[in-house]
Amino acid sequence: MPIETVNPATGEVVKTFTPHTSEEVNQKIEAAEEAFQRWRHTSFEERATYMNRQAEILENEAETYGRIISLEMGKPLKEAIAEVRKCALACRYYADNAADFLADEEVETKADRSLIAFEPLGVVLAIMPWNFPFWQAYRFLAPALMAGNVGLLKHASNVPQCALAMEEIVRKAGFPDNVFQTLLIGSKEVNAVIEHPHVKAVTLTGSEGAGAKVAEKAGQEIKKTVLELGGSDAFIVLEDADLDKAAETAVKSRMVNGGQSCIAAKRFIVVESIAEQFLQKFRENMQALKTGDPLKDEIDYGPLARVDLAEDLEKQVKRSVEQGAEVVLDGGRENKDSAYFKPMILKNVKPGMPAYEEEMFGPVAAVMVVKDEAEAIQVANDSRFGLGGAVWTQDKERGLRVARKVETGAMFVNAMVASSPEMPFGGIKKSGYGRELSYLGIREFVNQKSIWVE
Numbered sequence: 001m002p003i004e005t006v007n008p009a010t011g012e013v014v015k016t017f018t019p020h021t022s023e024e025v026n027q028k029i030e031a032a033e034e035a036f037q038r039w040r041h042t043s044f045e046e047r048a049t050y051m052n053r054q055a056e057i058l059e060n061e062a063e064t065y066g067r068i069i070s071l072e073m074g075k076p077l078k079e080a081i082a083e084v085r086k087c088a089l090a091c092r093y094y095a096d097n098a099a100d101f102l103a104d105e106e107v108e109t110k111a112d113r114s115l116i117a118f119e120p121l122g123v124v125l126a127i128m129p130w131n132f133p134f135w136q137a138y139r140f141l142a143p144a145l146m147a148g149n150v151g152l153l154k155h156a157s158n159v160p161q162c163a164l165a166m167e168e169i170v171r172k173a174g175f176p177d178n179v180f181q182t183l184l185i186g187s188k189e190v191n192a193v194i195e196h197p198h199v200k201a202v203t204l205t206g207s208e209g210a211g212a213k214v215a216e217k218a219g220q221e222i223k224k225t226v227l228e229l230g231g232s233d234a235f236i237v238l239e240d241a242d243l244d245k246a247a248e249t250a251v252k253s254r255m256v257n258g259g260q261s262c263i264a265a266k267r268f269i270v271v272e273s274i275a276e277q278f279l280q281k282f283r284e285n286m287q288a289l290k291t292g293d294p295l296k297d298e299i300d301y302g303p304l305a306r307v308d309l310a311e312d313l314e315k316q317v318k319r320s321v322e323q324g325a326e327v328v329l330d331g332g333r334e335n336k337d338s339a340y341f342k343p344m345i346l347k348n349v350k351p352g353m354p355a356y357e358e359e360m361f362g363p364v365a366a367v368m369v370v371k372d373e374a375e376a377i378q379v380a381n382d383s384r385f386g387l388g389g390a391v392w393t394q395d396k397e398r399g400l401r402v403a404r405k406v407e408t409g410a411m412f413v414n415a416m417v418a419s420s421p422e423m424p425f426g427g428i429k430k431s432g433y434g435r436e437l438s439y440l441g442i443r444e445f446v447n448q449k450s451i452w453v454e
């Protein structure tokens with residue numbers, strides 16, 4: 001795919017970029033390694049100073065960067081601004097806590113002294129997606145730099161301006177040269193970067209296919225990976241749920257980022273005694289959403305990020321309907337050249353249908369009616385994915401019990417799944433492995449070293 005900015009709202013090619021040559025990439029890797037040899041010896045205080053300055057830049061210029069996000073991938077400007085502000089939170093969180101998270105841990109053994117030290121690994125490659133082009137990169141960047149690592153970003157080909165903007169923000173914040181650089185390369189060039197001896201680890205957020213390829217290559221090179229892949233989160237509505245709140249949140253959770261979020265609710269598993277009531281509210285709320293120009297304040301969702309993504313979603317819906325899914329809210333695309341896709345709700349979604357088995361990365365909700373809590377848990381777990389999920393019940397203890405039985409990296413009771421700097425983020429099954437955010441995230445790319453003194 002060419003590296004270019006295409007405005008998904010209009011289809012206009014706004015700017016094209018010349019990819020870095022392999023020689024340029026090698027120079028950047030060498031420069032990253034040189035930067036690492038100095039950066040690893042800086043204090044947490046010094047790193048935190050730059051990180052906090054970076055947070056200020058993100059907060060003060062949230063609209064400027066938000067506009068780049070909206071231009072490149074089509075999310076409403078207000079959501080893009082919120083995304084940039086969330087990055088500032090992650091910067092401040094790790095600026096405040098990294099020293100504690102990575103402090104030596106004394107351990108009682110028969111030695112005179114034994115401890116676990118956490119030391120940076122070196123150059124880490126981050127392969128990031130277009131859906132939250134700032135947030136996904138920052139949740140790597142903030143802990144990685146605070147730990148004393150340096151970063152190389154290979155961003156999705158449709159968000160080069162976002163990638164370059166982040167490099168610029170790091171520079172403006174005063175970080176030393178080359179601690180964070182963007183590589184303008186295609187996915188074919190990634191293997192050579194992973195192979196490079198200076199590159200010590202890889203983190204990828206993206207598709208299952210991309211994750212498998214990167215993990216395979218990194219495995220050959222014996223390099224650590226963290227993979228944050230797809231999700232098909234269950235949204236379980238039990239008979240004692242607050243249905244108004246559940247239906248309102250169901251829409252928010254399906255439509256977050258225009259439906260293009262790995263942790264968006266995708267499978268709505270509803271107990272039969274309240275299914276019709278829930279569905280009616282869900283449908284009404286979904287129908288009320290407004291679309292249009294991403295830069296307009298009054299819209300709720302913009303276009304999908306690319307026309308081919310809208311085409312793929314359309315095909316998944318078509319195949320599901322051919323196999324018996326019932327359309328209870330009709331939507332989809334108005335013309336074949338458009339990336340706009342109106343929300344849809346499908347009912348009677350059954351095993352074997354794309355809406356049941358695959359991730360639907362756009363505004364299509366799959367509804368499954370079940371007889372009780374036990375069947376809801378069974379259906380929720382009948383998925384290749386295991387990223388997040390939600391359960392709705394007014395009995396919090398029951399919610400907690402159900403949450404423990406659903407096989408995912410995160411469960412939310414009476415709330416939509418969302419990431420926050422304090423809580424670990426990541427999945428199980430085909431949703432990947434490893435964790436981002438929290439103290440667990442910063443410990444992924446460090447040498448957890450045992451030191452024994454007699």
Ligand SMILES: O=CCCC(=O)O
Pocket residue numbers: 131132135260261262263418419
């Ligand atoms: O697409 C997945 C990440 C979404 C988020 O962290 O809010």
